[in-house]
Structures are given as structure tokens and as C-alpha cells.
Amino acid sequence: MVERFDAIVVGAGPAGSAAALVLARKGFSTLLVERGRAPGVKNMFGGRIYAWPLVELLADWEKDCPVERFVTKEGIFFLTEDSCLGVTYESPRPPEGGPASFIATRSKFDAWLAKKAEEAGAMLVTGIRVDGLWREDGRVRGVTVGADDRVASELVVIAEGAAMGLVRKAGLRGDLEPREVSVGVKETIELPAETIHERFGLAEREGAAYVYAGRASLGLRGGGFLYTNKSSISLGLVVSSEDLSLRRMEVQDLQTQFRMHPAIQRLTKGGKVVEYSAHLVPELAWNMMPRLVADGVIVVGDAAGFLINNGYTFRGVDLAIASGIAAAEAAETARAAGGMSAVNLSAYDRFLRSRNVLTDLERFSRAPLYLKNTRLFDLYPRLLIEIADRVYRVDGTGKERLAEAVLEQLRAEDVPKLRLLRDLLAGARSM
Amino acid sequence: MTDVSTEPPVRHGLRIIVCIKQVPKAQELSVDPVTKTLKRVGVPSEINPPDQNALEMAFQLREKHGGEVLVLSMGPTAFDESLERAIAMGADRAYLVTDRALGGSDTVPTALTLSEAIHKIGAYDLILCGEETTDSSTGHVGPGIAGHLDLPQITYCSRVEVHGTMVRGTRMVEDGDEVWEGPMPAVLTVNFGCNKPRQPNLTGKIRVKRGGLVTHWSASDLGLDPAHIGLRGSPTIVAKVDTVQLPQRKGRIFQEEPAVAVSLLLEALRKDGVIPW
Numbered sequence: 220m221v222e223r224f225d226a227i228v229v230g231a232g233p234a235g236s237a238a239a240l241v242l243a244r245k246g247f248s249t250l251l252v253e254r255g256r257a258p259g260v261k262n263m264f265g266g267r268i269y270a271w272p273l274v275e276l277l278a279d280w281e282k283d284c285p286v287e288r289f290v291t292k293e294g295i296f297f298l299t300e301d302s303c304l305g306v307t308y309e310s311p312r313p314p315e316g317g318p319a320s321f322i323a324t325r326s327k328f329d330a331w332l333a334k335k336a337e338e339a340g341a342m343l344v345t346g347i348r349v350d351g352l353w354r355e356d357g358r359v360r361g362v363t364v365g366a367d368d369r370v371a372s373e374l375v376v377i378a379e380g381a382a383m384g385l386v387r388k389a390g391l392r393g394d395l396e397p398r399e400v401s402v403g404v405k406e407t408i409e410l411p412a413e414t415i416h417e418r419f420g421l422a423e424r425e426g427a428a429y430v431y432a433g434r435a436s437l438g439l440r441g442g443g444f445l446y447t448n449k450s451s452i453s454l455g456l457v458v459s460s461e462d463l464s465l466r467r468m469e470v471q472d473l474q475t476q477f478r479m480h481p482a483i484q485r486l487t488k489g490g491k492v493v494e495y496s497a498h499l500v501p502e503l504a505w506n507m508m509p510r511l512v513a514d515g516v517i518v519v520g521d522a523a524g525f526l527i528n529n530g531y532t533f534r535g536v537d538l539a540i541a542s543g544i545a546a547a548e549a550a551e552t553a554r555a556a557g558g559m560s561a562v563n564l565s566a567y568d569r570f571l572r573s574r575n576v577l578t579d580l581e582r583f584s585r586a587p588l589y590l591k592n593t594r595l596f597d598l599y600p601r602l603l604i605e606i607a608d609r610v611y612r613v614d615g616t617g618k619e620r621l622a623e624a625v626l627e628q629l630r631a632e633d634v635p636k637l638r639l640l641r642d643l644l645a646g647a648r649s650m
Numbered sequence: 651m652t653d654v655s656t657e658p659p660v661r662h663g664l665r666i667i668v669c670i671k672q673v674p675k676a677q678e679l680s681v682d683p684v685t686k687t688l689k690r691v692g693v694p695s696e697i698n699p700p701d702q703n704a705l706e707m708a709f710q711l712r713e714k715h716g717g718e719v720l721v722l723s724m725g726p727t728a729f730d731e732s733l734e735r736a737i738a739m740g741a742d743r744a745y746l747v748t749d750r751a752l753g754g755s756d757t758v759p760t761a762l763t764l765s766e767a768i769h770k771i772g773a774y775d776l777i778l779c780g781e782e783t784t785d786s787s788t789g790h791v792g793p794g795i796a797g798h799l800d801l802p803q804i805t806y807c808s809r810v811e812v813h814g815t816m817v818r819g820t821r822m823v824e825d826g827d828e829v830w831e832g833p834m835p836a837v838l839t840v841n842f843g844c845n846k847p848r849q850p851n852l853t854g855k856i857r858v859k860r861g862g863l864v865t866h867w868s869a870s871d872l873g874l875d876p877a878h879i880g881l882r883g884s885p886t887i888v889a890k891v892d893t894v895q896l897p898q899r900k901g902r903i904f905q906e907e908p909a910v911a912v913s914l915l916l917e918a919l920r921k922d923g924v925i926p927w
Contacts, residue, residue: 222856252852344855368851 224250226550227362227372228341229349229385231258232325233268233536234520235378236332237276237543242376243340245551250370251333251341252362254348259329266446266453267428268328269320269537272574276544277335285327287448288426290320292419296482297600298434298443303482304604305429309420322426322446324407324453328536349379352389352516359389359515374515374550374559378543381499381521383509389516392509398461401441401500404474405455408490412450418486419447430533433600435477439466440595443477444533445486452487454478457500457528470497500535501526508580511571512564517546527579538576545570594642602632663717664775664812666708668741669764669795670701670723672732673785686891688785697732700780702847704840707810708778709740709848715812718742720771724752724763727866734858738850742863745771749869754881757786761794763879766872768799776817777837781806792839802832808844 224247228239231253239251267290273280296305337343351363352375361371377385381400386392412423419427426447435443441458456474463470477483478492501524508524511517519525520539527534548570553563571577609624619627629636674693682689697705708719721736721744723729733744747767755763768777777799779792789805796803804819808827811818818831819838857863869879877883902918904911919925 222853250856342856342859344852344859346850347852347855349852362852364852368853370852370856 221361222250222370224248224342224370224372226250226374226376227252227349227370228376228378229362230254230378230380230520230522231333231336231343231345232329232378232380232520232539233332234522234525234539234543235376236329236336237272237540238376238378238519238546239341239343239543240276240332240336240339241544241547242550243336245547247374247547247550247554249336249341250372251336251343252347252349253333253343253345256346257330258333258343258345259326266322266444267320267533268323269534272537272540272544276540283331284321284323285331286321286323286424287446288322288421288424290322290428291425292421292427294427294429296429296431297603298431298480298482299601299604300434301481302604302608303480304600304607320428322428322448322453324448325536332540349385352385357514359513372515374517374553374564376543376546376550377516377518377522378520378539379522381501383501383522386509386518386522389513389518391511391513391516391518395501397464398459399502400460401457401502402460402463402470403455403457403498403500404470405453405494405496405498406474406478406492407448407494408452408454408487409493410450410452410487410490414489415447415450415452421447431477431483432595433597433604434480437468437473437476438597439463439468439473443483445483451493452490454483454487457533459502471495502528512549512561512567514561515559517549517564517567519543519546525576525580534579538580541574541576542571545574545576598632598634599642602628602634605632664711664715665717665720665773666711666776666778667720667722667768667771667774668701668704668708668736669777669779669791670705670721670732670736671698671780671783671785672696672723672725672729673698673783676784679785681893683893686893695728695731697735698780698783698785700782700784700840700842702780703842703844704778704780705736705739705741706845706847707807707840708776710845711776711810711812717775720745720774722747722764722767722771724748724755724760724767730864733864735850737863738854738858739848740851740854744864745867746864747867747869747872751869751874751876751880754884755879756884756886757788757790757794758885759879759883761791762798762883763869763872763874764791765795765798766874767867768795770867770872775834776810776812777801777835778810779837779839781839781841789839792837796837799837801835801837803837803839804830804832805839806841807838808841810838810840 226242226247227250228235229252231251235251239249242249291311292307292309294305294307296303333343347364349362349364352359353361353363353369359375361369362375363369379385383395387394415421421427429445431443436456436458439458439462441456443456446453456477458470458473501521509518511523519542521535523542525538525542545567549564549567552566553559556563606625606628609628610621672695674690675696678693680689712719719741721733721741723733724747727748729746733746737744745767747763752763768774777795782789793803793805804821806821807819808822809820815834816831817834817836818829821828822841904914906914
């Protein structure tokens with residue numbers, strides 16, 4: 220006998236669990252299927268989550284959400300071989316309940332959110348990889364696992380993450396190109412909480428979120444990140460997989476060099492690497508996003524390419540949760556309109572826009588292209604640091620004014636001023 | 651031997667009961683050097699691997715002949731994990747006989763208890779067991795059930811076929827295969843590794859989540875006499891457990907030409923009393 224649900228959600232990450240939670244609340248019989256043996260075990264993410272959609276999803280989310288630390292200190296740093304130039308911004312966290320951002324490890328966060336979906340009435344099944352869509356009479360009728368295991372549903376919510384296997388099988392987009400995916404690596408480095416507080420100037424529950432450019436990725440397009448957990452540091456890189464293959468480099472070698480940089484060494488000294496993991500990160504240009512709905516299908520989270528990387532903020536989890544909520548609302552609208560056809564589900568677009576998901580994606584849609592400019596990752600960080608060196612060095616040989624130092628260095632690096640100006644303008648527009 | 655292939659097919663499919671045991675995962679086991687018993691605490695569990703082959707055998711028979719696969723076990727409620735896994739693999743229902751009074755049972759009361767449970771389940775065509783368990787390796791329980799229920803049995807089967815009301819088991823023996831046939835109902839024990847047990851599937855896992863498929867029975871539900879179960883009902887006495895010390899080998903190599911080397915070897919073995927003549 221075939222098992223039947225109103226909705227099947229494939230993938231118990233933030234997007235899938237949020238969708239399942241809201242679908243269950245709205246009275247849909249909901250199955251949430253996760254490939255890992257538990258939600259979050261497959262996931263490497265240890266980093267920042269912007270909390271605004273959680274406030275909408277669960278009014279009392281702060282009560283038991285596995286927050287490592289709330290972000291109170293932001294930093295952006297440019298690295299050359301042995302130097303580091305950076306800006307930090309410190310701010311106390313906003314009042315209780317207000318939108319904040321926090322650092323979490325996805326293994327704990329995903330387990331927590333999936334539990335909330337179960338509590339709302341969704342059925343969670345783990346350890347199963349859905350590898351196909353069950354199609355009949357030209358529409359999707361459920362999911363398939365292997366040759367003869369199938370489960371029926373009116374709606375399939377694809378929340379499978381960056382690999383987009385089902386998205387492609389549903390015909391919502393073509394194969395991924397190497398330039399559309401980055402590779403993320405992360406190490407977890409154990410350090411006592413007191414050491415973290417001292418080195419980063421943090422109090423209990425306060426956290427730092429740093430991004431690194433330049434030498435962090437050895438000049439490849441991409442960058443480094445560092446987040447403080449309770450008693451560990453997440454240190455990693457996100458690097459263009461196209462550049463990795465062109466330059467024949469291994470991401471773990473880049474990570475080792477990044478970890479050995481003096482500026483990073485100072486922060487992680489004495490720590491023990493206890494975990495290493497790698498993951499795909501979608502970096503789709505706006506025009507390469509998949510179609511978001513089809514008859515009986517809706518796509519959420521990374522699988523839909525909902526990721527914003529504009530160089531200084533890196534957003535994925537908040538967009539994932541917001542898209543999960545929007546998908547459930549679209550399902551409710553479609554049910555009222557008579558069924559899960561693509562036309563009825565198209566209200567998804569409206570619910571995404573009401574949360575600024577699509578609007579933010581459009582607004583920053585130039586960023587992926589702009590961030591493809593390799594000068595950003597190689598030449599300009601070096602330039603900035605050499606200028607800083609000129610500005611701060613006093614050795615009795617005579618001192619130029621700031622503007623002179625800048626111009627002198629541009630000449631030394633052979634950078635045409637017009638190109639610099641154009642890059643600056645493009646950067647300002649896209650960010 | 652009658653030719654069973656001409657018999658009419660079974661009409662309503664087969665009702666197969668598979669007896670399973672939950673055991674500690676063999677790769678993660680170690681022996682306590684002091685007590686000489688298995689360290690079971692904190693070790694993950696699995697369905698006894700030969701029982702997994704018995705389950706797979708049952709599923710294949712159901713696919714061919716229709717019917718249902720019921721799973722039976724005796725043990726603490728933690729065994730639900732394995733019964734649920736069996737359902738996730740495709741079993742229709744499961745029964746667990748669980749009672750403090752059964753603690754300490756050896757293979758005699760275990761076979762008795764399972765027989766009573768099978769009796770309570772009612773009509774059945776086949777009872778399948780794994781050839782033995784990985785945590786005690788006796789191979790007693792299957793034949794014990796056949797004894798208690800007074801049923802024909804075929805042990806160590808690597809192939810099982812059903813023709814009409816007859817069952818045919820192919821058992822692997824040292825110098826080849828033996829083929830035995832008997833009338834159903836019958837007890838068969840299944841060879842370890844004779845097939846590739848399937849993994850739990852999505853439909854199976856959903857059925858587990860929906861619940862209600864595992865029934866618990868106590869010793870009194872089965873009307874078992876307390877004198878016949880648990881430690882009291884177990885004739886086995888463990889007098890002593892010891893570790894076998896492997897003797898140190900001499901590692902002597904005879905490098906003379908073969909005829910000479912052989913006679914030198916024989917002489918050395920005689921001298922050490924390894925061969926007495």
C-alpha cells in the first residue's frame with residue numbers, strides 16, 4: 220500500500236524544516252525526509268544566522284534555540300602574505316526579541332528546527348535519500364527512492380540544498396556549471412571560552428564574525444571567514460570551484476595556508492582542530508536561478524539559489540527559513556484555489572517579495588558578477604596594505620602626504636587610475 | 651522424495667514468522683579482560699546478521715508467493731529498535747516477548763518462549779531463523795522451536811523454495827549441497843551471508859513512525875510457567891570462562907631439499923611429542 224501525505228518536504232535543513240513546520244501548522248499532513256542519519260549531521264555550516272525570519276516562525280525562538288553567541292563584533296580584513304589591514308565594528312546586541320544575528324553550528328541548529336517541525340505535527344524520517352520525483356500524467360505525484368519505493372503527495376517541497384539533483388530532475392534548471400558553485404571548507408578549532416573572550420574582546424554570549432579577503436584565498440575568488448562559538452572557532456574559506464580547477468589547487472591546501480597566516484595564528488594559537496568538512500555553496504547569477512514552481516513542486520533555500528554574498532555579508536540561512544515560510548503560505552493559497560498547480564503555487568513569488576527575499580536577491584544580483592573581478596582578491600588587498608605601510612611607516616627618510624602615498628603606490632603597482640575608478644564604482648553599485 | 655513442483659500453488663500467500671535477536675555490533679565489541687564476558691554497555695546494536703539473511707529470505711518468498719512477514723523476538727524493550735528496523739525493511743508486523751522473568755534465559759527457555767509466542771500468533775506456513783547468533787553462536791534456538799512445536803526442520807539453508815504445500819531447502823555442507831523437502835509448516839534456519847539483506851526504505855520508515863505495529867507480550871500473556879523460564883528454566887551452567895592463549899610458534903624453516911627436509915621435520919615433530927609414532 221502506498222503511503223500518502225498532503226506535502227512531502229525533501230531535506231531537513233532550515234528551509235525544509237521551516238516549510239514543514241508551517242505546512243503542519245496549516246493542517247497539511249506533512250512528511251519531512253532527511254538524507255543524513257539525523258538533521259544537521261551532513262552539514263558543515265558553523266556560522267552566522269540572521270534571526271529575523273525566526274521571529275516570525277517561532278515567537279519564543281530564543282528560549283531554546285542552540286545559539287553559540289550573539290554577534291556583537293563584525294570585522295572585515297585584507298591579508299597579504301604577512302600583514303593584515305582591517306576594520307571592526309562593535310555594537311551591543313539589540314534589545315531582547317529584536318532581530319539579531321547569532322552564531323550557531325548547523326548540526327545543533329538543524330536538529331532543533333526539525334524538532335520544532337515535528338512538534339507542529341510533521342513526520343520526520345531520516346536516513347533516506349529521495350532520488351527522484353514520482354511523475355504521472357505529466358505532473359508530480361510524490362517522491363521515489365530507488366526502483367520501487369514511492370510515497371504519494373499533492374505537493375513536493377524541494378529543500379535539498381546546493382546540489383540541486385531534484386531541481387534538475389524536475390526540469391526547473393539545467394546542470395550546474397563549475398562557475399555557479401563555490402566550495403566551502405570549515406575547520407572547528409577548540410579553544411577555552413576564556414581565551415576567546417580575551418583574544419576577541421568579548422563577554423559571555425558575545426560573538427565575533429570576521430570576513431577575510433586577499434591572501435586568505437591566495438588570490439582566488441572567494442574569501443575566508445571566522446566565527447567564535449562558545450568554546451571553539453569556526454575557520455574556513457569559500458572559494459570559486461572554477462578557480463580551483465583552473466589553478467589546479469586543492470581547497471584543503473588553501474585552508475592550511477589560511478590557518479597559518481600570522482593574523483589568524485594569533486587568534487587560534489593553542490587551539491586544536493577537531494573537525495574538518497567541505498560543502499557546496501551555490502553562487503548563481505540572478506538569471507541562472509531555477510524556476511521556483513511547477514505543477515506539484517516548489518523549491519526553497521539553497522536549492523533555489525537563495526544566497527546573498529555581497530562581499531561583507533553572507534546570507535543563506537535566513538533566506539532559507541523565509542522561503543520555507545513563503546512556500547507553506549503559497550501551498551495554503553493553492554489549496555484554497557483548488558490544487559497544487561504551478562499557476563496556483565505562483566503566489567510564492569508574492570510571499571517571497573513580502574519578506575524581501577527576491578528583492579534583496581535582485582538588489583545584490585550584480586555582486587556575484589562584481590565579485591568575479593579577480594583584482595578584488597589579489598591586487599587591491601595588496602594595494603591597501605602597501606598604502607597602509609607607507610602611511611604608518613616613519614623611518615626618518617621623509618614622509619609624503621596620504622594622497623601622494625596612494626598615487627605613488629598605484630604607480631608602483633602599475634594600476635591605471637581609470638580602471639581603479641571603474642572597479643570602485645562597480646563595487647559601490649553592486650553593494 | 652515426491653516431486654513437489656506439480657503441486658498447486660499456495661492460495662492465500664505465505665505467512666512467514668521470522669525470529670530475530672538484537673545483538674551488539676560485532677565490530678565494536680570487546681571482551682572484558684577480568685570478567686571474560688562481552689562488554690555490551692554503550693555498544694551500538696544491530697539485528698543479528700544471520701537473522702537479517704532470514705528476513706531477506708522471507709521478503710523474497712513474500713514477493714514471489716504473496717502473504718505476510720511477521721517478526722518475533724524475545725528480550726528487553728530496547729529490542730524494539732531492531733523490530734522497528736525489520737518493519738522499516740518491509741516486515742508487516744512484529745511481536746516482542748518482554749518480561750523481567752525471562753532474564754538469564756539460555757537457549758532452552760528461549761526456544762520454549764518463542765514457541766509459545768508462535769502458538770499465540772496462530773496460523774503460519776514457515777518459521778525462519780538465522781543459523782546462529784553472533785553473540786553466542788549456539789544455533790540451538792531454531793531447532794529448539796521445531797522440537798517444541800513438533801515441526802519438520804531444515805537447518806543451514808542457503809536457498810528456500812516453496813511449491814504448493816511443500817518447502818524445499820538447499821543446505822550447504824562440507825562436500826556440496828544437500829536438498830531437503832518437507833511439508834509446511836516447517837522451521838528453517840538460514841545461512842549467514844546467503845543473500846544481501848535490503849536496507850530500510852522510506853515507506854517502511856513511515857509505517858514505523860505511524861506506529862502500532864509492534865506488540866508486546868509478557869510471560870504471563872503466553873501462560874509460561876515461571877519454573878520453565880529465565881535463569882530457573884536454564885540448564886546451562888557457566889562454570890568458567892577463559893581466554894585461549896595461542897602458543898608461541900618456533901618459526902623454524904627447513905631449507906634442505908624436499909626429501910631431506912620432510913624427514914628432518916618429522917623427526918623434529920616426534921622429538922617434541924607432536925606426533926606420537
